[in-house]
Amino acid sequence: MNIENFKCIAHRGLFDREKIPENSMLAFEKAIEKGYAIELDVNMTKDGYIVVFHDNSLKRMTGIKNDIATMTLSEIKKLKLLGTENRIPTFEDVLLQVSGRVPLLIEVKINNRYKELMKKLINLLEKYNGNYSIQSFDPRIVYFLKKNAPQISRGQISSKNIREVKSRVLKILLGKMIFNVITKPNFISYQYLSINSKFYLKQKNKGRDVIAWTLKNKEDYEKIKDFCDMVVFENENTIK
Numbered sequence: 001m002n003i004e005n006f007k008c009i010a011h012r013g014l015f016d017r018e019k020i021p022e023n024s025m026l027a028f029e030k031a032i033e034k035g036y037a038i039e040l041d042v043n044m045t046k047d048g049y050i051v052v053f054h055d056n057s058l059k060r061m062t063g064i065k066n067d068i069a070t071m072t073l074s075e076i077k078k079l080k081l082l083g084t085e086n087r088i089p090t091f092e093d094v095l096l097q098v099s100g101r102v103p104l105l106i107e108v109k110i111n112n113r114y115k116e117l118m119k120k121l122i123n124l125l126e127k128y129n130g131n132y133s134i135q136s137f138d139p140r141i142v143y144f145l146k147k148n149a150p151q152i153s154r155g156q157i158s159s160k161n162i163r164e165v166k167s168r169v170l171k172i173l174l175g176k177m178i179f180n181v182i183t184k185p186n187f188i189s190y191q192y193l194s195i196n197s198k199f200y201l202k203q204k205n206k207g208r209d210v211i212a213w214t215l216k217n218k219e220d221y222e223k224i225k226d227f228c229d230m231v232v233f234e235n236e237n238t239i240k
Contacts, residue, residue, distance in 0.1 A: 008239050009105050009232045010036040011214050012054065021061065021081035023052050025089050025097055032101050039105040039213075039232050042091050044117045049073040050091040050124070056109070062088075069111075092124055100130030105211075105232070107157065108136040118144050125152070135189050135211075137162055139179035146183055155211070156180060159191035189213055189232070192224045200227040215239070 013027025014020065014034065020027050023040055031038050041054040046069060058064040058071070062079040076088050089097075098104060111117055118141060125132060135155035136142055145154040160175045173179070177188070188203050192212035203210050213232040215221045221231065221238050233239050 007230055008036055009039050009211070009230055010034075011039050011232045011234045012041065013038055014236070015234075018082070019084065021084055021086050023054055023089075024081055024084075024086040025094070026086055028094060028097060032098065034236070035102065037103040037105060037230075038098070039107065040094065041107045041109055042117070042121065043068050043109045044111060044113060044120075045073045045076060046070055047072045048116065048120070050117065050120055051076060052089050052091055052094050054109070069113075091121070095124065095128050095130075098130060100128075103131040103133070106132055106134045108134060108138070108141050110136070110138045110141075114138065114141050115144065118148070122149050122152070133187070135187075137174065139174070139183050142183040142185050143179070153186045154183075155187040155189050156183065156185040157189040157213075160194050187211060187229075192220060192228075192231070195224055195227050197227055 010031040012022035013024065014030035015022040015027040020030060028038055040052050042050050043053050044050055053068055055061065056067050056069065058066055058068055058079065061081050064079060068076065079088060081087065108117065108121065133153035133155060134145060135157050137157045139156065142154050142156050145152055156177055158174055158177050162171055162174050185208065187209040189211040192215055195210065195212050200210055209229040211230045211232060212224050212228040215224065215231050215233040215238050216235060217238055224231065231239065
C-alpha cells in the first residue's frame with residue numbers, strides 16, 4: 001500500500017485534547033514535523049463540500065448540537081474546535097497543507113451520500129501529488145473504489161463491535177469482513193485488541209497488509225507490534 005514505509009501513523013494528527021484539537025491543521029502540522037504519516041477522517045457538508053471531521057455530530061468538538069450533514073460549509077467555517085482558534089478544515093485545504101510531505105490514511109465516514117462524496121474525493125486526489133490510501137468501515141465505499149478507482153490503495157476497517165452499526169447481524173458480518181470476497185481490499189485496519197498471530201498470518205497469506213488501531217499506550221504497542229505492518233497511534237510515548 002502507499003504508506004507501507006511508515007510504520008507509525010498519527011491518529012487524527014498529533015493532538016493533545018486541549019491546545020491542539022484532533023483533525024486540525026495544527027495537529028497535522030505537528031505530525032508532519034515529526035515525520036509521521038497522518039490518519040484523518042472525511043465527511044461531507046449539506047452543500048457538498050468535503051471537510052475533515054470525525055463525528056457526524058458537531059457537539060463533542062464544537063458544542064453545536066447539529067450534525068455536520070445539516071450545515072453548509074460557510075456555517076461550519078464559523079465554528080471553533082474545542083474553544084481554540086482552530087477551525088474545521090476542508091479536505092482540499094489539508095491536501096494543500098500536506099503537499100506530499102507525509103502519506104495520508106484517509107477514512108471515509110459511513111454516509112448515505114457516499115457515491116457523491118467518493119466522486120468528489122477521487123477528483124481532488126487525482127490532482128494531488130502525494131502518497132495516500134483510503135479506508136472505510138463501509139464495504140460499499142471499499143467496493144466503489146474497486147470498481148471506479150482500482151489504482152487507489154483501499155482498506156477495510158473493522159472490529160468485533162462496530163459502534164456505528166445498530167443491526168446485530170450486520171455487526172457480525174462486518175466484524176468477520178464477509179464482504180471482502182467482493183470488495184477485495186488491499187489492506188485491513190482492525191482494532192488492535194482482536195489482532196493476534198493467527199489473524200495476521202491469515203491476512204498476509206491473502207496478500208493484505210494489516211494496520212492496528214488505535215494504540216494509546218506503550219504496553220499495548222509492545223504486545224501488537226509483531227502482528228501488524230503499521231499502527232495508528234495517539235500520544236508519541238505509545239511508540240517510543
